[in-house]
Amino acid sequence: MESPFAGKEIWFLTGSQDLYGEKVLATVDEHSRNMVGRLGPRLPCRLVWKPVVLDSRGILELVRAANSDPRCAGVITWMHTFSPSKMWIAG
Numbered sequence: 001m002e003s004p005f006a007g008k009e010i011w012f013l014t015g016s017q018d019l020y021g022e023k024v025l026a027t028v029d030e031h032s033r034n035m036v037g038r039l040g041p042r043l044p045c046r047l048v049w050k051p052v053v054l055d056s057r058g059i060l061e062l063v064r065a066a067n068s069d070p071r072c073a074g075v076i077t078w079m080h081t082f083s084p085s086k087m088w089i090a091g
Contacts, residue, residue: 008072012048016053025052
């Protein structure tokens with residue numbers, strides 16, 4: 001019997017803010033990719049890293065893309081800091 005997760009993906013979404021500067025955001029990006037690399041093998045389907053989003057518009061667009069992609073079975077979100085979490089409300 002085929003797994004219900006066959007051909008499915010879970011998207012890993014990271015939120016931050018551009019006020020930290022490029023060096024910090026590059027580190028956030030690296031940490032995000034590392035988490036995907038470590039978590040991915042433990043999940044029943046493919047874990048897909050998505051670029052770090054920095055504002056509510058980008059978040060909304062990414063969540064809408066996840067909702068409309070038939071392969072996307074869900075999302076995992078990680079906030080680099082607490083403050084961007086309120087930007088995710090519309091998403």
